[in-house]
Amino acid sequence: xxxxxxxxxxxxxxxxxxxxxxxxxxxxxxxxxxxxxxxxxxxxxxxxxxxxxxxxxxxxxxxxxxxxxxxxxxxxxxxxxxxxxxxxxxxxxxxxxxxxxxxxxxxxxxxxxxxxxxxxxxxxxxxxxxxxxxxxxxxxxxxxxxxxxxxxxxxxxxxxxxxxxxxxxxxxxxxxxxxxxxxxxxxxxxxxxxxxxxxxxxxxxxxxxxxxxxxxxxxxxxxxxxxxxxxxxxxxxxxxxxxxxxxxxxxxxxxxxxxxxxxxxxxxxxxxxxxxxxxxxxxxxxxxxxxxxxxxxxxxxxxxxxxxxxxxxxxxxxxxxxxxxxxxxxxxxxxxxxxxxxxxxxxxxxxxxxxxxxxxxxxxxx
Ligand SMILES: C[S@@+](CC[C@H](N)C(=O)[O-])C[C@H]1O[C@@H](n2cnc3c(N)ncnc32)[C@H](O)[C@@H]1O
Numbered sequence: 001x002x003x004x005x006x007x008x009x010x011x012x013x014x015x016x017x018x019x020x021x022x023x024x025x026x027x028x029x030x031x032x033x034x035x036x037x038x039x040x041x042x043x044x045x046x047x048x049x050x051x052x053x054x055x056x057x058x059x060x061x062x063x064x065x066x067x068x069x070x071x072x073x074x075x076x077x078x079x080x081x082x083x084x085x086x087x088x089x090x091x092x093x094x095x096x097x098x099x100x101x102x103x104x105x106x107x108x109x110x111x112x113x114x115x116x117x118x119x120x121x122x123x124x125x126x127x128x129x130x131x132x133x134x135x136x137x138x139x140x141x142x143x144x145x146x147x148x149x150x151x152x153x154x155x156x157x158x159x160x161x162x163x164x165x166x167x168x169x170x171x172x173x174x175x176x177x178x179x180x181x182x183x184x185x186x187x188x189x190x191x192x193x194x195x196x197x198x199x200x201x202x203x204x205x206x207x208x209x210x211x212x213x214x215x216x217x218x219x220x221x222x223x224x225x226x227x228x229x230x231x232x233x234x235x236x237x238x239x240x241x242x243x244x245x246x247x248x249x250x251x252x253x254x255x256x257x258x259x260x261x262x263x264x265x266x267x268x269x270x271x272x273x274x275x276x277x278x279x280x281x282x283x284x285x286x287x288x289x290x291x292x293x294x295x296x297x298x299x300x301x302x303x304x305x306x307x308x309x310x311x312x313x314x315x316x317x318x319x320x321x322x323x324x325x326x327x328x329x330x331x332x333x334x335x336x337x338x339x340x341x342x343x344x345x346x347x348x349x350x351x352x353x354x355x356x357x358x359x360x361x362x363x364x365x366x
């Protein structure tokens with residue numbers, strides 16, 4: 001973790017291309033290249049430790065190092081742990097869960113694979129279809145690392161991967177924007193069906209994000225999963241032991257064991273009412289910070305620490321969203337004006353519900 005130790009804390013308003021936005025006793029914020037970055041100040045006896053705040057991630061990891069090195073030049077720095085120019089190459093391939101809310105996507109055909117595992121199917125599709133953008137979603141980090149390495153080795157530039165729960169990631173995708181969705185050999189979880197990827201909420205999202213004519217393909221070796229999914233999906237075509245061009249590691253194993261393989265293919269035929277989703281509004285009313293706590297069904301909203309910057313400015317940490325994947329955000333209260341510090345939460349339904357509750361709770365307190 002990059003950090004510096006310093007004897008004094010007197011920072012100028014501007015250091016080259018860095019602007020010191022605000023500074024309190026325990027935190028300070030800088031703006032670099034149009035992006036806000038938060039740093040913690042820890043009192044360590046006769047000196048201070050300065051390090052970046054871990055929940056506020058920047059677009060490039062090297063930016064933290066860059067800012068700290070600039071700051072260390074103007075302070076009475078005793079120790080520093082900074083490595084410049086250590087940008088990771090994978091920056092292009094691995095995306096954040098807010099990708100679809102924040103970026104304009106140049107591809108007209110976008111396809112998704114949920115739980116790509118070794119990535120064999122995804123890599124092969126991407127290599128054979130350079131004009132299509134493929135999004136791979138995986139909760140298992142080593143699979144993400146492995147496919148990034150393969151993309152680099154094989155010069156594949158039309159894959160993006162996200163390390164997130166597909167059920168929540170789908171909530172962030174624009175309606176009617178996806179051409180194809182693959183779900184191959186999901187874990188059946190027959191004894192704990194609520195853990196499955198293919199649950200009722202997921203199907204609603206699949207239907208919402210697919211273009212008309214777009215399709216969703218489930219491939220499984222598990223008869224119970226297949227039958228349950230048929231009931232959930234409804235109008236779809238089914239196959240047994242259909243041959244496909246690219247088989248995965250799991251498929252090869254089931255075929256060696258002579259197990260049946262079931263496919264369900266759902267094609268979207270028309271636009272439905274639930275697809276006209278308004279843009280999520282993450283604004284607040286004018287207010288002041290207070291401690292707050294809410295936990296009901298699977299939504300949590302909880303304030304953590306409130307930093308006083310001065311008598312007019314406060315920064316409040318909050319944990320918010322689905323209890324299964326809550327986000328840690330900061331809210332800046334600047335002379336009554338309130339906004340999310342650095343960036344909005346990921347634009348999922350759960351976060352929007354949490355935001356609405358949070359806004360209400362803050363208003364109630366004032
Ligand atoms: C049985 S493996 C199948 C892998 C690959 N599709 C294949 O056919 O070889 C299931 C994969 O789904 C991933 N997975 C499970 N739940 C997930 C979720 N909610 N979101 C994204 N990936 C998930 C697992 O980490 C695992 O890699």
